[in-house]
Amino acid sequence: MSVLNCVAAAAAPKPFGHYSQATVTPDGTIWVSAQLPVGGDVSVDSSVPDQARQALANVLSIIEAAGGSVESVAKVNLYVTDMSQWQTVNSVFSEVFGEHRPARAVLQVAGLHHGFAIAADAGAWRQS
Amino acid sequence: MSVLNCVAAAAAPKPFGHYSQATVTPDGTIWVSAQLPVGGDVSVDSSVPDQARQALANVLSIIEAAGGSVESVAKVNLYVTDMSQWQTVNSVFSEVFGEHRPARAVLQVAGLHHGFAIAADAGAWRQS
């Protein structure tokens, strides 16, 4: 029997490689894999807000499939290739999370897979 | 009622955007947002040790407001723009944490908001 619960959300992209979309520990912590803005009509040519919205939508689909919700998101890491997009990304973040304000880090990485402008991962809590 | 406890520490900088300084899950895990060296007299022109000290002071103020302490810091991520500062940053880290040795990652990012040289976030535990 597995120690951890591995999450497979139909509404989010299937893993490209050897990982789960998320795992859940016995205490209820949800560890979400980094999500690129894959899905919908979003491509590397889409605007940064559209990419941000899609990456976060993927993260939230996975958290919901794991038994969490928008309000149970503990921390989000946003990986951007251009820090000057901070304000733009913050606006989308605000729009997506509404009244809930998770902890957050916005980190400028040296590059993202496939040339996307943003990726996101998260830690969350599964309500029981 | 909110699932998570959102932390607001008066001794640390108010969030610039849509996030909380930290969130606490029901089991007692504290997820701290990335902290820039904002506060005191520190600016982007301050020395790297001064920036490191202020970023860590902000992280610890938040952890204390969340019910944790220096000894309950589980892991710190240090985001630096220049890896050659490793030794300098390690010395400040040692001075700040004293006998406690948290887990740690020192990561060289492609840039930090406002041109700072270092930022820090953390996972910690709330004593009950």
Place this chain on the structure above:
Amino acid sequence: MSVLNCVAAAAAPKPFGHYSQATVTPDGTIWVSAQLPVGGDVSVDSSVPDQARQALANVLSIIEAAGGSVESVAKVNLYVTDMSQWQTVNSVFSEVFGEHRPARAVLQVAGLHHGFAIAADAGAWRQS
């Protein structure tokens, strides 16, 4: 008495600086420090697969010393200096983890200490 359990695994490299290889919170979350591919015969001149294998071996040695196992790894962050190594790194990851698929992020950093090509850290769960 310390709040957290600090881990010291003989099979993994001793910390270079002021940190523990990992800490364990009272609920059983294992926070593992970033591990460079130090150990065995691996150097900065070793192939990327050899570096990836050694970095992950260090992470797993620490998790086992902390009371976890391959199957209890919740999330792994892989820090690479060249994202074009994604496929290569994914293959090693698959080989190391076998049937278990943890959550994962592959992040391109601006540089790693000592000029290595990859580092890894992780969150895991201690079986009780």
